[in-house]
Amino acid sequence: MNFYKQAADILDRLGKKEGSIKGLTLGNAEVTDKKRMYAVICETLKHNTTLSLVLQESKLLTLEKKLTRSLALLLLHDLLLQSRGIQASEAWPMKQAVMRHKARLKAEFVKAKIKVGAKKDGLVEGEEELLLPRYVRVNLLMMTPQQVIDAFIADKWEFLPAPPSPPAPPGPNTFHRDEHLDFMLVFPPKSDLHLHPLYTSGVLILQDKASCFPAAILSPPKNAYVIDGCAAPGNKTSQLAMGMGNSGKIIACDLDLRRLNILKRLTTKAGCTNITALNTSFLTLDTSEPDNRKVSHILLDPSCSGSGIINRLDHLVDAYAEEQEQATILETTTTGGAAERAEAEAKKKERLLSLGEFQVECVTKAMTFPNVRKISYSTCSIYAEENEHVVTTLLRNHWPKWKLSPRSRVLPTWHRRGYPADVGDIPGLVETDEDRAKVADCLVRAVPGGPEGDLMNGFFVACFERVGKNENPALAPLWKGQAIGGKRTHDEMDGSSAAGEDTAPLAKKKKNKKKKKKKSKSTTGSEGNDGQNTTHVSQEEEDAEDAEEEDSGQE
Numbered sequence: 406m407n408f409y410k411q412a413a414d415i416l417d418r419l420g421k422k423e424g425s426i427k428g429l430t431l432g433n434a435e436v437t438d439k440k441r442m443y444a445v446i447c448e449t450l451k452h453n454t455t456l457s458l459v460l461q462e463s464k465l466l467t468l469e470k471k472l473t474r475s476l477a478l479l480l481l482h483d484l485l486l487q488s489r490g491i492q493a494s495e496a497w498p499m500k501q502a503v504m505r506h507k508a509r510l511k512a513e514f515v516k517a518k519i520k521v522g523a524k525k526d527g528l529v530e531g532e533e534e535l536l537l538p539r540y541v542r543v544n545l546l547m548m549t550p551q552q553v554i555d556a557f558i559a560d561k562w563e564f565l566p567a568p569p570s571p572p573a574p575p576g577p578n579t580f581h582r583d584e585h586l587d588f589m590l591v592f593p594p595k596s597d598l599h600l601h602p603l604y605t606s607g608v609l610i611l612q613d614k615a616s617c618f619p620a621a622i623l624s625p626p627k628n629a630y631v632i633d634g635c636a637a638p639g640n641k642t643s644q645l646a647m648g649m650g651n652s653g654k655i656i657a658c659d660l661d662l663r664r665l666n667i668l669k670r671l672t673t674k675a676g677c678t679n680i681t682a683l684n685t686s687f688l689t690l691d692t693s694e695p696d697n698r699k700v701s702h703i704l705l706d707p708s709c710s711g712s713g714i715i716n717r718l719d720h721l722v723d724a725y726a727e728e729q730e731q732a733t734i735l736e737t738t739t740t741g742g743a744a745e746r747a748e749a750e751a752k753k754k755e756r757l758l759s760l761g762e763f764q765v766e767c768v769t770k771a772m773t774f775p776n777v778r779k780i781s782y783s784t785c786s787i788y789a790e791e792n793e794h795v796v797t798t799l800l801r802n803h804w805p806k807w808k809l810s811p812r813s814r815v816l817p818t819w820h821r822r823g824y825p826a827d828v829g830d831i832p833g834l835v836e837t838d839e840d841r842a843k844v845a846d847c848l849v850r851a852v853p854g855g856p857e858g859d860l861m862n863g864f865f866v867a868c869f870e871r872v873g874k875n876e877n878p879a880l881a882p883l884w885k886g887q888a889i890g891g892k893r894t895h896d897e898m899d900g901s902s903a904a905g906e907d908t909a910p911l912a913k914k915k916k917n918k919k920k921k922k923k924k925s926k927s928t929t930g931s932e933g934n935d936g937q938n939t940t941h942v943s944q945e946e947e948d949a950e951d952a953e954e955e956d957s958g959q960e
């Protein structure tokens with residue numbers, strides 16, 4: 406099939422949410438030049454607003470009836486943004502259909518750029534994401550934050566003693582430590598550290614701040630047996646290994662082999678030696694297996710809608726899908742449009758409910774491990790259906806055997822908590838607005854973007870703890886009668902719950918409890934970079950892209 410026709414077909418399928426960019430390009434057996442296809446699709450989506458404006462103002466689709474919207478966007482992309490122009494024979498009627506209007510299209514493009522730029526503070530499309538700071542996790546297995554700070558200062562970067570106030574990304578060539586996570590440094594938006602020797606050697610890990618919350622909250626002690634149930638591409642797994650100083654054992658499960666292979670490469674690069682990667686469903690793990698019986702901590706970051714992600718191409722796909730839908734609706738009658746809209750809404754609701762069911766299933770499975778004491782549950786979704794509603798269902802089904810960790814153990818200084826209005830009633834446990842507020846206070850949320858947002862991706866974390874044998878179930882919901890964010894109650898400190906662990910940032914952890922020493926167990930394997938570098942998307946870039954930013958796991 407003609408390259409552009411195939412690309413147009415992929416754009417149409419993306420618009421109908423029939424797959425992900427990677428799945429439909431890199432993972433598509435019918436595509437011959439996968440890297441070029443991936444690049445063209447990404448670039449067209451990035452410039453979609455401008456190109457759509459050109460399409461609209463030039464009336465190209467009315468003048469050239471044979472062109473479809475997606476094909477026109479792709480051809481406009483190459484005509485207007487690529488120096489080599491449209492890569493097709495001059496005799497191809499679709500190329501001719503566009504070239505007939507070349508002068509008009511170029512003029513509309515100049516106007517569209519100004520219009521789009523003016524709307525977005527002078528930024529061109531796709532760049533608003535770059536207003537987010539570049540968060541960098543220092544890999545404590547290799548260096549201390551201070552060593553990294555010194556290296557950047559020696560490199561002529563200015564170190565700010567405190568984050569800007571009011572919160573904003575650091576200015577050009579300045580950086581600072583994060584105020585909530587000790588191992589995190591914050592750089593200006595657009596900082597490209599991919600070629601920095603500290604990045605290439607595995608010392609710096611480019612990971613969104615919110616994505617560091619779950620492992621920091623779970624905070625398994627040294628020598629623990631831990632499962633990362635939906636682990637790939639592995640940023641949180643490597644953060645767990647870092648916090649545990651490579652002791653104990655982490656079983657990292659993922660259903661998707663391609664993503665699991667990325668996990669192996671990235672955790673090997675990060676110097677992690679206590680990870681066993683399993684290409685299997687977390688839901689089918691045998692809880693009676695000897696290692697699984699020893700598991701005390703489980704991190705669950707299951708597939709979700711990814712609606713909180715703003716610095717990935719996913720949001721461009723969402724915007725494109727929405728625009729496609731609007732374009733279709735405009736072509737229908739008013740009644741038809743309303744019906745289509747209602748259908749789209751219903752589909753979205755259905756999808757969220759089904760994701761919510763899967764997420765409840767994952768945490769429920771985690772609760773069946775005989776010795777598990779603490780489970781962190783997270784999503785990069787902004788929707789209550791995947792967040793507060795999931796937590797409500799789990800508490801409804803499992804209290805008083807399981808409870809929520811109180812705010813004092815769940816990033817106590819983080820300001821953004823769950824939404825009380827989205828916490829559901831649970832007879833005997835959550836019945837009043839006050840109860841709802843207290844449940845919500847145990848939960849962590851991050852609002853995507855800025856300046857009203859938290860300057861990171863949208864995120865949600867809840868932490869469940871098994872109620873200890875000697876605990877009074879009536880006191881189990883720790884928010885009942887307890888000052889939120891205050892000192893630990895006697896009940897929390899009696900050692901029978903999972904409360905014994907501190908939840909301070911991992912870098913600060915200093916324990917003097919006696920611990921049995923265990924040898925580090927198996928590794929992630931020794932797969933190195935497979936060296937398939939190409940002009941557009943190298944393996945390294947793909948891995949980094951997968952791992953740097955959280956994604957919906959729908960790929």
Ligand SMILES: C[S@@+](CC[C@H](N)C(=O)[O-])C[C@H]1O[C@@H](n2cnc3c(N)ncnc32)[C@H](O)[C@@H]1O
Pocket residue numbers: 616634635636637638639640641642658659660661664685686687688706707708709952955956957958959
């Ligand atoms: C949101 S992503 C995880 C991101 C990862 N925690 C990280 O920080 O890099 C969700 C992952 O869950 C995986 N997944 C979905 N269903 C699964 C299952 N039943 N068992 C194991 N993994 C699953 C997907 O393949 C996807 O890689």
